[in-house]
Amino acid sequence: MFLLLFILLSAVSVVADDISPGSTLYASNPEQSWNSPNNSFSLSFIQESENTYFAAIIYNGNPIWKAGGDPGGAVDSSAALRFLPDGNLQLVAGSTGSLVWQSGTSGLGITSASLEDSGNFVLKNGSFPIWTTFDNPTDTILPGQNFTVDHVLRCGLYSFRLLRSGVALQWNDSIVYYTSSGINTTGSLNLTSPSLGMQPVGIFSLYDPLLLTPVIMARDIDYGEVIDNTLRFVKLDCDGNMRIYSSAMSSGRGSKVVTWTAVSDQCQVFGYCGRFGVCRYDEFNVNPTCSCPSENFDPIDPRDARKGCKRKVEIQGCQTTMLSLNNALFLTFQPEISSDLFTANIRACPSLCLADTSCVASTSLADGTGVCYMKRSAFISGYQSPTFTSTSYVKVCEPAMPNPPFSSSRSDKKSEALKIAVVVLGCSLALVILVVGFLWLYRRSKPKYESLLPHYSVSDYASGVPVQFSYKELQRETKGFKEKLGEGGFGCVYKGTLSNKMAVAVKQLEGIGQGEKQFRMEVATISSTHHLNLVRLIGFCSEGRHRLLVYEFMKNGSLDSFLFTSKDKNVLNWAHRYSIALGTARGIMYLHEECRDCILHCDIKPENILLDENYNARISDFGLAKLLNLNDHKHRSLITVRGTRGYLAPEWAANLPITSKADVYSYGMVLLEIVSGKRNFEVSPATNHKKFTLWAYEEFEKGNIEGVLDKQLIESDIDMVQAMRVIKVSFWCIQERPSFRPTMGKVVQMLEGIADIHKPPPPVALVEGSAPASSVYSSQMSAISSLASE
Structure with a gap:
């Protein structure tokens, strides 16, 4: 009953x-x-x-x-x-x-x-x-929802679908601007009936009936953290990017946190700024800004720059010319046909397009290859950055107008005349005030050379220059440099709060010998770098003898505070460690291989790897080597820099040429520390009184991977395939000979599982006194040659 x-x-x-x-x-x-x-x-x-x-x-x-x-x-x-x-x-x-x-x-x-x-x-x-709704998705995939070849996510002009080779993000169902065959797979996939699934813990996996195990497409950074009432979901946003979000009921209605992004550089999303739109980053915004190529164009919608631009005069029937865009390229993702590719110098590239009636625009890579892309599509998607060596050209009616700095339209003549009058009057008034103020200061106190150093306007150096602060401002905003966050070879770092309530980290530089204008130019170069895994440079101070840099504040501090602290503090789980290792590698790869000039960090160590509120790795102090005389920097690194001796590549001590491979060596040492939770130079009874790196390789040779891993890690949470991959990569990076070390681009591929990893040879120190170094490496040369050549 x-x-x-x-x-x-x-x-x-x-x-x-x-x-x-x-x-x-x-x-x-x-x-x-x-x-x-x-x-x-x-x-x-x-x-x-x-x-x-x-x-x-x-x-x-x-x-x-x-x-x-x-x-x-x-x-x-x-x-x-x-x-x-x-x-x-x-x-x-x-x-x-x-x-x-x-x-x-x-x-x-x-x-x-x-x-x-x-x-x-x-x-x-x-x-x-x-x-x-699971069988009829719109823009989101939820945990437990299967996504197959019959499904498609859409948002605006963007779509996401499955291919036999993996997944693809598309613009207008025609341009594929992002593909992925999976992080944990090597080679190309050829799937029969692929499907995607989202797990509650934040793993985005690709399945196939013939696959014994799923291929992990993405793993969010809070993977493994069990949080009640937290939903993780994959969403295609209308800006063309796909992201994994975490939304917890406890964090407030409507709140969500991005824990993974498909396209790390938003300007790489095709069509983000619309037809003829140019995507750029400026010094005031973290997010990209859209603008028209020049005054030959008008915005389609002045209220929304992302809707693109249109020519003021169509090119049919007019006398055409080529508008030049420096440091710009037009995005190309589709395989180019032979008629669209030329080998031509930078002068011939625009001429070839101008003579071709079907050509709309062209891009000269100007990287030494002589490649010139001809763009025949009516839809052109542009990206402009000071780091690019390429120059692009757009066909317009004569005359080619100047490129406005992020302005989208001109006012009528009356408004322009009024603006000119206001500017002239304002400049005159400012000049009078400046002269009077200078004379007053001169009479009040004896002028010193440092107080007479010239201050240059923003127009004196490249776009992307950060905000300039006065020394008194930074004194006030750091409360007299009271709260010290840390200290390194380049100076001390203090916490501050700007007038807009933004928390910042202010670094006082020591030993900077450049003149003011040279310092400001170098800062402009550093500030032109934009990457998810680099700490953003907000501003600087160059006043008299004072040289300070203002960075965004990272809530979780530096990596060393998590790796080398007592057991009663927070312990980074394996997922966070792997994410930090991969993010750091991507940041260094960007500095080495994707900037116009290769930027050497010269001080890679856990103290310079900061963690944001979501434990994303953010490299700090990048580019500071550019602010120092190289010879002086060598001296400082070997003599006075504290806490970095264990990360210096052997070529520093041998007085050999310093290349990007020096950063690779330092990164390898950090990678081993991320895995083990121990300092690379540690010597203790647990390591048989040997340097930890040497002891770790011996354990690796014995197959004792668990012995190398941090004892504070929970064994069930460790992905042993990833752990083996990370340890192998670390040993490749710390090879004594620079030519044996991989490039950072290769390191990223190996960490992601895209590239095979051969067994690394032992460090030279393991065999010193027992055999010549050359004999130890002879059996490894085929593997080393293939690695070093990529």
Whole structure:
């Protein structure tokens, strides 16, 4: 009797969660919703802007499915979502009654609908599902949701779909600008029936019936952290980037944190700035800025620079010329046909395009290869950065106008005249004030040479120059340099708070011998670097003898505070360590291989690897070697720099030429420390009184990988395949001969599992006195040659 009553009550509960045909949701009543049994998910209308609504499934204020997609499902406040008696789900515009979207399920015997605790909305015939949102995704993949070749995510002009070789992000279903065959696989995939799945812990995996194990496409940085009421989901945003988000109920409604990004450089997303739009980073914004190539163009929408540009005068029937864009390229992702590729010098490249009626634009790489790309498509997507060596050209009607600094349009003549008058008057007034102020200061005190150093305007150096602070400002904002964050070979670092409440780290540089203008030019070069794994340079001070750099503040401090602290403090799990190792490698690779001039760090160590609030690795002090005389820097590194002796490559002591391979050596030492939690130069009974790096290689030779790993790590959380890969890479990086060490680009490929890793030879110190170094390496030369050549 009791069992029968329990079954009846359960049945009533199930029915209570079901939604009956004839039910309707109204955009004018946002409080009305259809909820999941645990109330984590709800289906209701959500307002995204003024009079723009979407019927969406929502978790913690975040839409994870939209009826009709974005922007196709956008409606006004008079719209309604109707579950019709015939089983069809319809989104209609209330003011006109027009159909915006429908499930197309009429006549299929649907008797009810329900929103499950997984976030899946189901239309059912009895208990059998007929139509689900999991099978009809819009822009998001949830844990437990299978994504197959029949599915596609869309947001605006961007889409995400599966290929037999992996996954692809596309613009306008034509340009593939991002592909991935998986992090943990080597070689190319050839899948028969690929499908994607998202796990609750934040792993985004690719499956195939023929694969024995899933290929991990992405792993979010908070992987392994069990947080109650936290949803991790993959989302294709309308800016063309795919991200993994974590949203916790406890962090506030609508909050979400990015824990993985497909395209690390947003300007690399094709069409981000629209047709003829140029994507750039400026000194005031972390996010990219869109602008038109020159005054030959007008923005399509002055209120939204991302919608692109149009020519003021179309080129048909006019006298054409080529507009030059320095340090710019036009994105090319599709395989080029032979007629679109030329070998031509920088002068011939625009001439070839000008003579070709089908050519719209061209790009000369100017990197020594002589490659010239001809762009024949009407849609041109541009990227401009001071780090590029390339020059691009756009065909326009004569005359070619100057390139405005991030301006999108010109005002009428009357407005321009008024602006000119205001500028002239303002400059005159400023000049008078400046002269009077100078004379007053001169009479008040004896002028010193340092106080007469010239101050140069922003126009005196390249775009991308950070904000200039006065020494008094930084004194005030650091409270007299009171709170010291750390101390290194280049000076002390203090915490400060700017007037806009932004927390910063202020480094007082020591031993900087350049003149003021040279220092400012070098700072401009450093500030032109933009990468997810580099600490952003916000500003500087160059006043008299004072040289200071202002960086963004990293909440979690430096890596050494996590690796070498007592056991009662926070311990980095394996997922965080692997992410930090990979992020650091990507940051150094950018400095070495992707900047216009190779930037050597010269001081890679855990103290210079900072962690943001999500434990992303952010390299600091990059480019400081550019601010120092190289010979002086050698002297400082060997004599006075504290805490870095164990990271110096052998060529420093041997007085050999210093190349990027010196950074590779330092990174290898850091990599071993990330794995082991021990200083690389540590000697203790646990290491048989040998230097840790030598002892670790002996354990590696014996196959005792567990002995090398940090004892504070939880064994079940360690990915042993990754651990073996990281340890092998570390031993390759710390080879004594620079030519044996891989490039940082190769290091990234090996860490990601894209490139094979041969067995590394032992450090020379292991065999000193027992055999000549050359004989030890002779059996390894084929592997070394293939590694060093890439």
